[in-house]
Amino acid sequence: MVKLNAEQMRTLAGYRDIVLQNMHALGIVGIEQQQALLEVPLGVLRSNATQRHGATRWRRLPSGDLELEVVDLHPNLLVNEWADYAHFVLFHEYLHALGYRQHNSAFRSLEALWPDGKGAGRGKEFTRSRRLARARWMWLCRECGERYPRQKKGAGRYFCRTCNTALVDEAVQDIQ
Numbered sequence: 001m002v003k004l005n006a007e008q009m010r011t012l013a014g015y016r017d018i019v020l021q022n023m024h025a026l027g028i029v030g031i032e033q034q035q036a037l038l039e040v041p042l043g044v045l046r047s048n049a050t051q052r053h054g055a056t057r058w059r060r061l062p063s064g065d066l067e068l069e070v071v072d073l074h075p076n077l078l079v080n081e082w083a084d085y086a087h088f089v090l091f092h093e094y095l096h097a098l099g100y101r102q103h104n105s106a107f108r109s110l111e112a113l114w115p116d117g118k119g120a121g122r123g124k125e126f127t128r129s130r131r132l133a134r135a136r137w138m139w140l141c142r143e144c145g146e147r148y149p150r151q152k153k154g155a156g157r158y159f160c161r162t163c164n165t166a167l168v169d170e171a172v173q174d175i176q
Contacts, residue, residue: 002044002075011078012042019090026113029098037094040068044075050130053077053123054089056096068097076130084119085126139167 004012020037023029029037045052053074058066071093077086091114100107114120128149135149141160148158153169160167 043072085122088120
């Protein structure tokens with residue numbers, strides 16, 4: 001588990017308050033559920049995560065029951081640039097914390113209630129920014145110009161999603 005610093009704790013507490021107010025206004029949680037979510041510990045993921053933006057972690061008790069352990073957000077979401085998307089990710093994780101553990105139709109219908117559609121739709125953009133930050137190689141398509149940031153060489157084994165042409169490796173420092 002990654003240790004939070006004081007600034008991250010303050011930011012997460014602010015995000016939590018905004019998300020819980022929205023959940024209450026949307027009628028998703030009552031006062032009791034809101035209080036229970038207030039007590040859920042918040043944390044951060046490892047900063048090298050690229051695909052995972054948030055996580056709801058559970059601990060299995062000796063009885064076999066599950067106990068909510070922590071809700072984690074990606075540490076790079078804790079800046080103003082990503083605040084709208086971070087609110088949505090925390091909302092998503094709180095839905096899991098309420099017992100909607102699977103991404104089924106009931107979960108998706110609740111998730112669709114989030115009032116900020118623009119913020120909710122920034123997931124691919126965030127993933128791309130994280131991949132670009134960690135990329136050592138760029139797989140380039142010489143046909144259509146598409147670029148795929150990666151951490152390892154492709155060595156011609158991979159093909160462009162757009163035009164099915166073999167991708168060429170270029171080191172990131174050679175591009176910039």
